[in-house]
Amino acid sequence: LDDIDGLEANVVDDMLAEFSQVEAQSMIQNNDQTDTPNTYGGTNGLRGLNQYAGAAATYAGGEITTAAFGTSGTGSTSGLATLATYDQLTTNGNVAGAANVTYKDMINFIYSLPQQYWTKDAKFCINPLMLAQVRGLTDDNGTPVFERMAPLETEGIVGRLLGFDVVVxxxxxxxxxxxxxxxxxxxxxFGDWQRGHTIVDRLNMVLRRYDQTLPGYITFFGEKRLATSIVDPNAIIRYRSTGTANA
Structure with a gap:
């Protein structure tokens, strides 16, 4: 295949990118407590960050809940940690494109992380639309709140927020x-991901090439298994922009 403009190398690169994309989705959305429907990683070993408890039952702008380790026991939810969850001062409600995040929200949010986790490994993990809303914050004169001075602190579209690296x-x-x-x-x-979260590769990435599947066809087979978990719920905090579709 490499005789055709390096096609094989491009196919392999695309497959690796697809694996990375699935991992990124699983580590956020997978629910390991249900079988159907569950298309993001199965019921064994992969609990997405969004599936952890900790958000207050009633939306309370400007407030944050308390993180906790799970309790002992044999029930399906025993031992599961809860994450401290901050509620945006003004909920976005059910308005598409609502952007009620404020600079005060950002300050309230990061300073809710316990001080012992203010380390060089602390980073934001953020949705691209949320990042755009934060970057769009301006003061009363219309001057951007972030990166107001040239040259930029960090080149590129992602940059840093409040001195911390950003993962989109x-x-x-x-x-x-x-x-x-x-x-x-x-x-x-936001948090210290080295101390708060772990990714366990249960199987190194396997990529096999089969030349003789069918005349004129080459089949690539890829496999990777991994598990993720919150190991210190105090090290990571979560931001909630909407409590319900109408609140």
Whole structure:
């Protein structure tokens, strides 16, 4: 295949990118407590960040809940940690494209993380639309709140926020939805990921090439298994932009 403009190398690169995309989705959305429907990683070993408890039952703008380790026991939910969840000062409600995040929200949010986790490994994980809303914040004179001085602190479209690196993941919740009964929307996380979250590769990436499947066909087979988990719920905090579709 490499005789055709390096086609094989391009196919392999595309497959690896697809695996990375599925991993990014699973680590946010997978629910390991249900079989049907469940298309993001199965019921064994992969609990997406959005599936952890911790958000207050009633939306309370400007407030944050308390993180906790799970309790002991044999029930299906025993041992599952809860994440401290901050509620945006003004909910986005059920208005598509609503952008009620404020600079005060960002300050309230990051300073809700316990001080012992203010480390060089602390990073934002954020939905791209949420990042655009944060980047669009301006003061009363219309001057951007972030990156107001030239040259930029960090080159590129992502940059840094409040001195911390930013990881963009499109599978985090969009900050708002219209007319969709979605109980909680979590467009952003922040914390020390080295201490708070772990990814366990249960099987190294396997990529096999089969030349003789059918005349004129070459089949590639890829496999990778992994598990993820919150190991210290105090090290990561979560941002909620909408509590219910109408609140």
């Amino acid at each position: 993941n499109k599978y985090l919740d969009t900050p708002s939805y219209a007319g969709v009964d979605k109980a909680n929307l979590f467009p952003m996380y």
